[in-house]
Amino acid sequence: MTYQFDFSSLLAYWPEFLQGAWLTLQLSAVSTVAGFIVGTLCAIGRSDGPPWVKFLVGSYVEIIRNTPLLVQVFIVYFGIATLGVRVSANTAAVVALVVNVGAYTCEIVRAGLESVHKSQLEAADCLGLSKPQIYWHVVIRPAIERVYPALTSQYVLLMLASSITSQISAEELTAVANRIQSDTFRSFETYIVVGIIYLALSFVVRIALWLFGLAVFVRKRKLGTAL
Amino acid sequence: MSAVVKLSNVHKSFGTNKVLDGVSFEVGRGEVAAVIGQSGSGKSTALRCINALETIDGGTIDVCGHAVHDAKLDRRSLRRDVGIVFQSYNLFPHLTAEQNIMLAPTCVKNKSKAEARDLAHDVLRRVGLAEKADHFPEQLSGGQQQRVAIARSLAMQPKLMLFDEVTSALDPQLTGEVLKVMEDLARGGMTMILVTHEMAFARKVASQVVYMHKGKVWETGPGAMLDKPNTAELADFVGSGL
Ligand SMILES: Nc1ncnc2c1ncn2[C@@H]1O[C@H](COP(=O)(O)OP(=O)(O)OP(=O)(O)O)[C@@H](O)[C@H]1O
Ligand SMILES: [Mg+2]
Numbered sequence: 095m096t097y098q099f100d101f102s103s104l105l106a107y108w109p110e111f112l113q114g115a116w117l118t119l120q121l122s123a124v125s126t127v128a129g130f131i132v133g134t135l136c137a138i139g140r141s142d143g144p145p146w147v148k149f150l151v152g153s154y155v156e157i158i159r160n161t162p163l164l165v166q167v168f169i170v171y172f173g174i175a176t177l178g179v180r181v182s183a184n185t186a187a188v189v190a191l192v193v194n195v196g197a198y199t200c201e202i203v204r205a206g207l208e209s210v211h212k213s214q215l216e217a218a219d220c221l222g223l224s225k226p227q228i229y230w231h232v233v234i235r236p237a238i239e240r241v242y243p244a245l246t247s248q249y250v251l252l253m254l255a256s257s258i259t260s261q262i263s264a265e266e267l268t269a270v271a272n273r274i275q276s277d278t279f280r281s282f283e284t285y286i287v288v289g290i291i292y293l294a295l296s297f298v299v300r301i302a303l304w305l306f307g308l309a310v311f312v313r314k315r316k317l318g319t320a321l
Numbered sequence: 322m323s324a325v326v327k328l329s330n331v332h333k334s335f336g337t338n339k340v341l342d343g344v345s346f347e348v349g350r351g352e353v354a355a356v357i358g359q360s361g362s363g364k365s366t367a368l369r370c371i372n373a374l375e376t377i378d379g380g381t382i383d384v385c386g387h388a389v390h391d392a393k394l395d396r397r398s399l400r401r402d403v404g405i406v407f408q409s410y411n412l413f414p415h416l417t418a419e420q421n422i423m424l425a426p427t428c429v430k431n432k433s434k435a436e437a438r439d440l441a442h443d444v445l446r447r448v449g450l451a452e453k454a455d456h457f458p459e460q461l462s463g464g465q466q467q468r469v470a471i472a473r474s475l476a477m478q479p480k481l482m483l484f485d486e487v488t489s490a491l492d493p494q495l496t497g498e499v500l501k502v503m504e505d506l507a508r509g510g511m512t513m514i515l516v517t518h519e520m521a522f523a524r525k526v527a528s529q530v531v532y533m534h535k536g537k538v539w540e541t542g543p544g545a546m547l548d549k550p551n552t553a554e555l556a557d558f559v560g561s562g563l
Contacts (some may be wrong), residue, residue, distance in 0.1 A: 216412035220372060221425035221477060222400035231424060236415040313415050313457050 103278045104287060112269030115291050121184065122253035122264055122299065124192035129252070130245070134194060134234070140200060141207050147276020151200065158197035165259050166190055171262045187259035187266070195252045202244045206237030239311045246303045253299050254292060267291060325350050325481050325512045326371060326382070333366060340366045342536035343380070345428035348481075348529065349513055353507045353543075355523035356516045357556060358533035364516040367533070368483050370516065372405050385480050401429070404474030405483040408490055410466045412458040418445065418469045419454040422476045429477070436474075444472040448502045464495030468502055475506075482506065484515035520547060520559065532558065 104111075140151040158166065170190040174181055181189075210233050218228040238245075260269035267288060275284035306314045324347040328368065333341035340363045348354045356364045369375045371382060373389050373396050383401040397505040412421050422441040426432040445451050448468040458466050467487055474482060481522040484503065488496040500522050507513060507526050516524055523530055524544040532540040532555045540546065540555050 154435045211406065212401070213409060213411045214413065216374065217407065218373070218413075218424075220400060220403075221473070222397050222429040223425060224397065224428075229426070232413055239415055260520045311415075317457060317459070 099283060099284070100280060101283050101287070103280055104274065104283055107274050107278075110270050110274065111267070111287065111291060112127075114265065114267035115295060117184070117264075118253065118256055118266040118268075118295060119298070121187055121191065121256050121259070121264065122249070124188050125195055125252060127201050127251045127257070128192045129195035129249075130186070132196035136196060136202050137202035137203035138229075138234075140206050143308050155197045155200050158194055159201070163190075163194055163255055164217055164261060165257055166194055182222065182261050183259075183264045184266075185263035186262060187256070190259065191252060191256055194255075195248065198248050200249060203237065205244075206241035207233055209240055210237055230286055239314065242307050242311065246300065246307070249303060250296050250299050253295060267295075306317075323350060324348065325352075325385055326514065327366070327381075327383045328371070329381045330368060331367070331382060333363075333370060333375060334378055340536050341370070341377070344378075344533070344536070344538055346529075346531050346538055346541060348512060350512055351510045351515070352512055352528045353526055354529045354531055355527035356514060356531045356533060357518070357523060357558070358539075359533070363536045364487050367516065367545055368485050368516055372403050372483060373399055379406040383389045397429075399479055402479065402480045403483065404477055404479035406470050406474055406483070406485070406487050408486045410458070410463070410470045412466055412470055412473070414458050414469070417455050418450065418472075421469060422473045423456070425473070425477050438458045440476050441472075441542070445473045445476065446471070448472045449498070462495060463491050464498045467491065467495075467499050471499075471502055471506075480512060482511055482513045484513065485519070486518065487517050488517070488519060502551070523547065534558075 112314055134156050136151045136155065139147040140155070143151070167190040169186065170193060171183070171186040174186055174189070199223060213234050214236075218232040223231070256266055257268040260272060263269055271288040275281040277286065327347040329345050331341050332339075344363070346354070347414055356367065358364050366375060371384055371389065373394060377390055380390065386400065387394060387399045389399065397498040412418075413424070416424065419438065419441045422444060423434070423437040426437040426440055427434065440512075442451060442454060445454055448471055450465060450468055450472070453461060453465060453469070458469070461469065471487075480532070487503075488499050491499060496519070500519065503513070504506050504526055505517070515523075515527075522549050527544050530542060530544055530546055531538055532546075532552075535556050540550065541554050542551075546555075547559055550559060
């Protein structure tokens with residue numbers, strides 16, 4: 095039995111595919127930035143905070159890393175609704191993705207923070223820098239430089255995982271695909287197209303993060319170290 | 322002559338390990354004190370106590386008018402007067418030589434970027450590395466990294482410089498270039514305390530040699546004391562070729 099591919103019936107839908115891809119990128123970009131901030135703050139709290147902060151952040155991280163993203167998305171979505179706050183599916187999706195990627199970012203950044211040698215802190219202390227100055231100049235910046243490749247992978251993964259938010263009908267790429275395939279009955283073709291679009295998006299995200307890294311981490315640019 | 326550094330009967334233990342057992346010595350303005358002694362005799366600990374990196378259990382330490390032993394010590398104001406250089410350089414790897422040097426003047430002394438850059442070039446010239454300003458630590462040899470570390474301390478215009486075996490990780494040629502920088506500093510009138518295994522250098526540059534043994538100042542005197550030690554222990558130490 096041979097399957098007759100028919101991509102032609104999808105042609106009419108390209109604006110919607112594009113729209114979905116664009117929303118996927120937007121969701122991912124916002125979640126990446128917010129997730130990075132949340133994750134970094136959590137990492138600082140978990141490595142240097144008072145015990146109760148360590149406990150709180152630790153619990154958050156372990157809960158998120160040991161439950162499925164889909165369940166987290168539902169909990170956030172219905173949780174927000176239960177609080178009586180009306181938000182769009184897209185907003186709920188972003189919140190869920192931030193909560194999720196924040197936990198992973200926390201662990202990646204924490205590994206970076208802990209890789210900064212104690213002697214570096216001592217040297218900065220001896221130069222008279224204050225605690226916050228030491229933290230910013232001598233700990234956080236080199237730590238993030240060091241774990242940047244791991245962060246990049248995590249944020250590409252986030253973009254791909256945002257597909258799950260189609261389950262709460264956030265209008266991103268996978269949700270668009272679901273709709274198109276039920277309109278056209280061309281499921282196989284639709285998901286092939288969507289797969290290719292995701293591949294292209296991954297490529298775009300990687301390039302963007304790579305360029306960002308080059309701009310920010312001067313040393314890596316100068317020394318030609320791989321990012 | 323007013324003492325820049327004065328240790329009186331300093332005691333310090335790590336747990337049950339008594340590391341400093343009544344250490345006293347003083348260093349006057351413009352003096353260079355070389356602290357020598359076997360491994361584990363407490364030299365680094367003494368230096369770290371002077372800079373309040375360790376708290377002491379007893380005795381007093383006065384440094385440039387700061388009572389270091391006092392619990393109410395303002396550590397950051399002590400830091401403004403004292404520079405320290407470590408065996409392992411401890412340069413910040415993500416910053417260039419120039420940026421390593423500019424960091425403290427901009428953060429601590431609120432100097433503008435331009436002022437700090439001028440200052441960085443000035444101190445880099447003093448250690449003979451003006452042309453390496455844009456290099457990252459990993460692009461420099463050990464000797465060059467150590468000279469940048471010295472320059473970084475100098476940029477804060479300290480009244481006292483502490484050196485803890487700053488050449489121990491270097492091969493003889495690189496050792497020479499670092500020692501030369503230190504010798505120039507000494508000639509320029511900088512008050513310095515250096516822990517060193519370079520006996521020839523101590524003999525030549527130090528105005529005072531402090532021999533530590535088992536947590537005590539065993540013997541102290543001018544550089545010439547190394548040629549005719551009073552104690553058997555120092556004779557042994559010098560004779561062992563360390
Ligand atoms: N932070 C610390 N905690 C516990 N013990 C320590 C600490 N620092 C030093 N010691 C101990 O104190 C003793 C003296 O150490 P110190 O580093 O002052 O010796 P040193 O004279 O500088 O030796 P070296 O020539 O090997 O550098 C050693 O027995 C060492 O194990
Ligand atoms: Mg030592």
